[in-house]
Amino acid sequence: MEPARIVFVGDLHLGRRPSALPDDLEALGLRASALGPAEVWRRTVELAIERGAHAVVLAGDVVDREDDRFEAGRALRDGIARLVDAGIRVLAVVGNHDVTALPRVADAIAEFELLGRGGRWEAVDLERVGVVPVRLVGWSFPRASVSESPLGSLDRTLRAADRATLGVLHCDLDASRSPYAPVRSLELDDAGFDAWLLGHVHKPHDLAARPVGYLGSMSGLDAGEPGPRGPWWVEVAAPGQVMASHLPIAPIRYETVDCALEGLRPGDRADVEDDFEGRIRTALEALHDRLERRGEVGPGAAALVVARVRVHGRPRHDLDVRRVLFDERFLAPHSFGATHYSVERVIEAERPDLDLDALARRIDAPGLLARRLVGLRDGDDEARALLARAEAALDAETAGGRFALLDAPAWKQDEPDALVALLLRAGLRELEGLLAQSAALAGEADSGQVGAP
Ligand SMILES: [Mn+2]
Numbered sequence: 001m002e003p004a005r006i007v008f009v010g011d012l013h014l015g016r017r018p019s020a021l022p023d024d025l026e027a028l029g030l031r032a033s034a035l036g037p038a039e040v041w042r043r044t045v046e047l048a049i050e051r052g053a054h055a056v057v058l059a060g061d062v063v064d065r066e067d068d069r070f071e072a073g074r075a076l077r078d079g080i081a082r083l084v085d086a087g088i089r090v091l092a093v094v095g096n097h098d099v100t101a102l103p104r105v106a107d108a109i110a111e112f113e114l115l116g117r118g119g120r121w122e123a124v125d126l127e128r129v130g131v132v133p134v135r136l137v138g139w140s141f142p143r144a145s146v147s148e149s150p151l152g153s154l155d156r157t158l159r160a161a162d163r164a165t166l167g168v169l170h171c172d173l174d175a176s177r178s179p180y181a182p183v184r185s186l187e188l189d190d191a192g193f194d195a196w197l198l199g200h201v202h203k204p205h206d207l208a209a210r211p212v213g214y215l216g217s218m219s220g221l222d223a224g225e226p227g228p229r230g231p232w233w234v235e236v237a238a239p240g241q242v243m244a245s246h247l248p249i250a251p252i253r254y255e256t257v258d259c260a261l262e263g264l265r266p267g268d269r270a271d272v273e274d275d276f277e278g279r280i281r282t283a284l285e286a287l288h289d290r291l292e293r294r295g296e297v298g299p300g301a302a303a304l305v306v307a308r309v310r311v312h313g314r315p316r317h318d319l320d321v322r323r324v325l326f327d328e329r330f331l332a333p334h335s336f337g338a339t340h341y342s343v344e345r346v347i348e349a350e351r352p353d354l355d356l357d358a359l360a361r362r363i364d365a366p367g368l369l370a371r372r373l374v375g376l377r378d379g380d381d382e383a384r385a386l387l388a389r390a391e392a393a394l395d396a397e398t399a400g401g402r403f404a405l406l407d408a409p410a411w412k413q414d415e416p417d418a419l420v421a422l423l424l425r426a427g428l429r430e431l432e433g434l435l436a437q438s439a440a441l442a443g444e445a446d447s448g449q450v451g452a453p
Pocket of ligand 1: 061200201
């Protein structure tokens with residue numbers, strides 16, 4: 001028998017637009033509409049048909065918002081119709097974003113199968129003559145917010161005795177107080193399934209190493225979602241033999257590149273810009289070589305790479321030159337073959353050479369700021385209040401939909417310390433500016449005391 005071939009689709013968020021696109025997109029021969037989730041969905045459908053998939057399974061958050069349902073719904077329905085025509089089964093579980101949109105599509109297209117509708121676990125067998133049979137077990141969000149683990153109501157007898165059982169779920173893994181179906185890794189292991197393919201968090205796990213974890217978003221939508229994005233190709237040869245491989249077919253990709261500032265050519269503004277731009281081009285070229293070798297850029301993969309440039313080290317220049325570096329407007333896109341690279345912005349790497357503890361003993365403005373940063377680093381009471389305010393501010397930004405972030409922002413989902421790191425970075429940048437200013441003032445004071453010892 002041949003193995004079962006299933007395409008798993010993580011968070012699509014049809015209707016969202018990728019952010020930080022370059023102004024001169026059209027001059028590069030690119031269109032915003034061909035870089036977003038609808039395009040990666042179209043590519044997924046074509047690929048499933050070309051490679052002869054037996055099923056396509058969506059893990060929730062397919063449609064981003066209810067009011068996007070016309071445009072996004074059309075793209076979804078078109079793809080489902082193409083797959084169904086090709087004899088491919090299309091199944092989905094509902095995520096927290098599409099509690100009404102997805103059931104509506106399922107009601108309109110008879111062949112589109114919702115798994116676990118209304119928050120009740122459901123098993124479906126994929127059976128076809130000459131193909132290894134597979135059981136899918138899934139659960140759908142009954143409403144936008146669910147604060148208890150769906151695994152609590154999983155009936156163990158849904159696991160098949162004679163074939164591989166694959167779990168499909170949209171959930172918040174190891175985030176116990178989450179309102180998005182919090183699930184513990186241990187609960188997944190206890191179910192005894194052959195694989196768990198999950199939606200919700202946009203950073204994919206290495207499912208090729210072990211097929212339990214997040215599929216990741218289908219397309220990066222901002223600089224907080226770096227790395228390859230796309231669906232997963234899963235082959236099931238027997239129980240316990242589930243092989244997953246990532247298909248990085250998203251047309252846009254976000255990356256961070258590193259750029260050293262040591263030895264930056266002194267001179268006027270144009271000289272500094274030229275030297276800096278040359279260094280960035282070298283860094284982007286190295287990135288391009290790496291991505292091209294892996295087949296992650298070019299036709300059918302990323303056409304645009306939006307890069308954040310992280311600078312390291314101290315240029316031997318004054319503050320004005322630093323301002324030139326962080327004024328990204330002079331940075332034009334670079335193209336290597338048919339792949340375009342734009343600079344999203346320039347950020348500073350953390351400064352391990354700043355001795356915060358020593359600076360915190362100073363009785364001036366940099367000393368005051370350094371004391372606050374030490375508190376933030378060590379987690380004192382004042383820092384906790386600051387973190388709560390920052391979290392509320394970020395939530396307000398994301399709730400307004402002005403930024404294409406996740407339903408829960410990346411800093412919250414991936415690493416709890418990320419918000420501290422974010423604030424520390426901003427604080428250190430500020431501190432460096434203050435130190436440069438006070439050094440300049442001290443220099444002036446010195447020169448005013450000519451002849452003094
Ligand atoms: Mn979600």
